Amino acid sequence: xxxxxxxxxxxxxxxxxxxxxxxxxxxxxxxxxxxxxxxxxxxxxxxxxxxxxxxxxxxxxxxxxxxxxxxxxxxxxxxxxxxxxxxxxxxxxxxxxxxxxxxxxxxxxxxxxxxxxxxxxxxxxxxxxxxxxxxxxxxxxxxxxxxxxxxxxxxxxxxxxxxxxxxxxxxxxxxxxxxxxxxxxxxxxxxxxxxxxxxxxxxxxxxxxxxxxxxxxxxxxxxxxxxxxxxxxxxxxxxxxxxxxxxxxxxxxxxxxxxxxxxxxxxxxxxxxxxxxxxxxxxxxxxxxxxxxxxxxxxxxxxxxxxxxxxxxxxxxxxxxxxxxxxxxxxxxxxxxxxxxxxxxxxxxxxxxxxxxxxxxxxxxxxxxxxxxxxxxxxxxxxxxxxxxxxx
Ligand code: PLP
Numbered sequence: 001x002x003x004x005x006x007x008x009x010x011x012x013x014x015x016x017x018x019x020x021x022x023x024x025x026x027x028x029x030x031x032x033x034x035x036x037x038x039x040x041x042x043x044x045x046x047x048x049x050x051x052x053x054x055x056x057x058x059x060x061x062x063x064x065x066x067x068x069x070x071x072x073x074x075x076x077x078x079x080x081x082x083x084x085x086x087x088x089x090x091x092x093x094x095x096x097x098x099x100x101x102x103x104x105x106x107x108x109x110x111x112x113x114x115x116x117x118x119x120x121x122x123x124x125x126x127x128x129x130x131x132x133x134x135x136x137x138x139x140x141x142x143x144x145x146x147x148x149x150x151x152x153x154x155x156x157x158x159x160x161x162x163x164x165x166x167x168x169x170x171x172x173x174x175x176x177x178x179x180x181x182x183x184x185x186x187x188x189x190x191x192x193x194x195x196x197x198x199x200x201x202x203x204x205x206x207x208x209x210x211x212x213x214x215x216x217x218x219x220x221x222x223x224x225x226x227x228x229x230x231x232x233x234x235x236x237x238x239x240x241x242x243x244x245x246x247x248x249x250x251x252x253x254x255x256x257x258x259x260x261x262x263x264x265x266x267x268x269x270x271x272x273x274x275x276x277x278x279x280x281x282x283x284x285x286x287x288x289x290x291x292x293x294x295x296x297x298x299x300x301x302x303x304x305x306x307x308x309x310x311x312x313x314x315x316x317x318x319x320x321x322x323x324x325x326x327x328x329x330x331x332x333x334x335x336x337x338x339x340x341x342x343x344x345x346x347x348x349x350x351x352x353x354x355x356x357x358x359x360x361x362x363x364x365x366x367x368x369x370x371x372x373x374x375x376x377x378x379x380x381x382x383x384x385x386x387x388x389x390x391x392x
Contacts, residue, residue: 013358038239054273065261067094078279083215098231098244104256110135114164121361148177171204174366176315208317241271303380
């Protein structure tokens with residue numbers, strides 16, 4: 001009955017875990033949810049107010065399908081200010097979140113017989129974005145000891161004349177890995193040899209802890225097949241407002257706009273007004289959140305590495321850690337996989353995480369540290385306790 005493309009989609013594992021956490025909470029249990037992919041901060045007041053003013057002033061009608069010119073200009077101003085990226089508003093499309101921008105771009109560029117490189121572990125949505133177009137996701141291994149940078153021989157061996165795109169996501173969900181500029185440049189150079197599109201998903205660009213973030217497209221000036229994807233979601237604690245944007249080659253941006261015009265129409269008019277304030281107004285929240293996340297990252301990575309048998313590379317960005325439990329799984333005759341471990345934590349400790357298998361990496365679990373200090377401390381106690389229980 002249903003079209004084939006539906007069969008090519010896997011439901012989001014992260015959203016499934018969030019739903020499980022809500023179910024548990026509804027039974028009255030105290031749940032610690034480290035599966036979330038959003039800041040645990042409120043949208044700043046000045047941004048909320050811009051939304052309220054938009055309602056009062058009647059900005060409640062359709063806008064142009066690809067977003068208002070005012071917001072596109074704001075996105076260009078922001079990208080120049082923060083990322084050293086020079087785009088014209090005609091090269092920008094505003095969508096209902098960065099996820100929507102990425103989806104549109106995959107639809108506009110990829111089709112049957114194309115191959116698209118995805119670095120593994122990957123954000124759960126990338127393979128589905130690609131496979132729903134009929135193209136083939138091709139997974140490339142990365143190095144967990146080096147910010148999950150590509151394993152170069154694996155990448156080189158998987159590039160061919162069918163490779164139409166390469167998706168970079170640094171800082172990464174789920175690993176938090178931040179690639180060096182050299183690694184990004186190397187990927188672009190390889191893409192150039194086969195004329196492939198480079199997608200740079202920069203939705204965590206403001207969340208790097210050990211060095212300032214450098215945008216992919218700012219690293220080269222002789223390749224126009226790079227598309228930049230950014231979002232208000234994580235940077236300004238605006239996940240529910242649903243505003244993201246893509247920038248790059250205007251032909252592709254127009255094609256994405258055409259598709260968007262016949263699917264969702266414009267992004268929410270009120271959220272667009274709030275996004276202008278977010279991108280061009282007071283930026284204090286951004287550095288405040290970064291500071292808090294850095295303290296939490298340091299705490300959780302230290303706790304994890306102090307647990308015998310657990311290995312956790314120090315992730316340079318985002319708000320996730322992706323520890324490896326392979327040794328523990330080998331020692332346990334109670335559980336066999338990271339799925340089992342994630343389930344054990346959920347059912348026995350009401351601690352919600354996401355199993356690495358959802359991100360293409362069994363043996364790992366993703367914990368988000370977008371949670372209070374108390375919750376993080378209790379969660380690490382519960383994890384430590386569980387690891388002892390399952391190895392006895
Ligand atoms: N890209 C990555 C790697 C993400 O983790 C997310 C959200 O979790 C997004 C893009 C999209 O975020 P949004 O659609 O809220 O902008």
